[in-house]
Amino acid sequence: MLDPTLKSNIAKLWNKFWSGGISNPLTAIEQISYLLFMKRLEDEDTQRINDALLNNSSYESTFKGHEKYKWSNWADDRAKDSLKLVRDEIFPFLKELGDENSLYRKYMKDATFVIPTGALLSEAVKIINELHIKEQNLDTQGDIYEFILDELRTAGKNGQFRTPKHIRDMMVDIAQPKIGERACDPACGTAGFLVSIMRHILEEHTSPNFIEVDEFGNRSNFKADKLSNKEWDKLLNDTLYGSEIDPTMIKISLMNLMMHGIRGPHISQRNSLTECTKEKGKYDLILANPPFKGSIDVDEIKTKFSISTSKTELLFLELMYDLLTIGGKCAVIVPDGVLFGSTNAHREIRKKMMDKCRLDAVISMPSGVFKPYAGVSTGVLFFTKGEPTENVWFYDMTADGFSLDDKRTFIDGKGDIPDIIEKFQKRYENDFTDRTAKCFFVSADEIRENNYDLSISKYKEIKYEEVEYEPLDKLYQRWQTDEQAIRTKMESLKQNFSGLFESQK
Template structure:
């Protein structure tokens, strides 16, 4: 499931128990407190990197601290005795968080950031553990979050669960975002899709000269070719909404740690009436790209759902309303990759059919990529698919791909395995061709829109797939009868034995 070593996992488990015994029992609060401390350490790491770069390039550096001896820096407070450390973190580090980025949206979430740890010994344990974690290496922060979030025993309220990073990466690659575009997620959780997009841009727009080696030998992508777009990336590109304040704090920290200084992250139920009132620009025709894995659970109170959504599809089901919402949020020609539960593809209710009809007839449905049902374990075992669509235009052919394996075992453990269809799915997607992709026995093929209409807009791949029949070999009948007679004799003799025992 992640690249953390057994030792690191057991360190996290131990720390988790210490939080528990220290009186902090809400798992999201534990994750949030650990995030704050990780954030404190990473701010220091970023500061040190900036100072080194400034020494090398002789350019001035505007840091987030007052110099190398600032007591609020991780390397300075981690040396202190327990009581003293607690006082510095509580009275200096947390107030510093609240002032970061001059009260922008990030400051908005940090306003109520509080150190909940009151036991000095618990803070020392947490600081020591976080100090040992490899959080400066590539994906390790993500691995850590993934492991922490897997400790939320349920899928969370509102069906929240984290999208695995390799699935996020695959979806970002399907859309191939450009640094000039504007990207939104109407149910952003910890901002996985926004962070995944930033990572993708950094890797794609780093020149060979811009690649640096990190302390542990990992490649650091500086994104030097993103310079002309820097202002847009920092201030206008990334937008996320969620109605869980803790998730939003984690999301803001996550984006800042990935180099987005001023992400536009807001507390908002995007299906409700207040979304277009509070955020008119984002609520309709605001985005070039929307990447999302919206919550599938539950139905809503119809009274609070914005009428533009229920006009299109009369339903209370969140998974249908979110697809309608995403269509509304996209600019004309804007594109989305969205995860939906399988029921959206073939559900036979009026609302299900109406939504698919809107996707196919009034917009351009580009692809339906079925994922295996273990992808979201251990949180949930639902079968899902990725819908790729563009707003407006018309559908001509739809690309279907049946992913059987995603590089991880499909049980609760999610251990790495060799089988992985995602690279092939991406390659086929990029080379899709309506004239050539016609083998319905293959994993991937194109289906003309006419055929989809004839099948009541059913989008499940099995409706269009040719099932391959393997010839089964049977023994000759005489041999089968002989085997049956032998079995019958054995049974008779066993029954005789049993009778003899009575």
């Protein structure tokens, strides 16, 4: 959790971009990302030089022959006059970093620096310096970027918007990713799910004495001191994979992962529905919030899917099933329509989730979770590939720790989430047969009998309490008594003020 000063500075940064003529949140985030990367590049270069001196090893500075490109050599009072230098020299230099065939070079090829004035550049540099990024630990550096990305809540369009961090973390805590597993998000957006997976693994392998807890109960400072060198290499180089079709989102996701310490992220720009089918059986874990209400040309996906539909929310479910290894797990957000839709495609995808997977849980979320940019009701499906379903655990989530209106005001940031995680993990140890409760089991056979309907309202029982009212004659008598009392008081008031009324005539 960021302290108020850091949050205030980030809010100022947004305001400067808005008033400086960059009002599109995606464009602003992209430009802010470039500036943050420029600063981080020098900080990391300095750290590597110092490490090399301590270890008596060799290291060639990234800025060798280009010392004037270092952040510290222009990003101060001189920034106002440095726009031409940054735009025409430093930014092209950044685009050429890394191996010629690297993902970074590939996706930065078409990047442009569009900060329009030296004044805006100067203001942005001043605020970024005030964030003291170099002095922050890796968790806080990542949190700074997460908070900047939170502005995307105003940019949701065409079913594409960012999953709130506390919802992502809930899904990760349910899925319980392990070191050695290969994880994927085939519609990764800003790579938020991949970051949450990494943080979970780091926390699981950090000694308790290192972990810090703030006043809100948020945990940080995950050193992962229990990971071996081999495990670190696996985590950084062969654990986190993502695909995204939007080129701007690709750049943002790369920056997000790099701000969280992933130097060689595996992010691919592609349409997962048409280009990922060759990766069947590759991943142990999938977490995703794929686009809602999208459609695709059926000619593009001929022979790739068993269900016949152009609806992307259904196609992504089958894709995730295909991408998983046997025993692989998936937690995915779907619109409510997926749970009860009556078309053949809706029924067939639910049938696959039930009969070819162990559908572990259906968590119904309130409609305000994705406000202000979407009011659609959603649910989380959690399933394991390769085992038939015997019972499905349902949970009726009514609060997520924020108000469910457009303002999404902070309440406690948790709502039902801790209860969901605890009860899910102990679902086989407790009696969840009461269907009037928040959570309960439903047998697979009953769900099949109901056309594979997975909406919680189909099975939840409402408990009606009998209310006894007074007999009508007593109610009438009490009403007469109350009316008489009112008349008496009105008459008393009239008498008390009668003299005042007379004097005003």
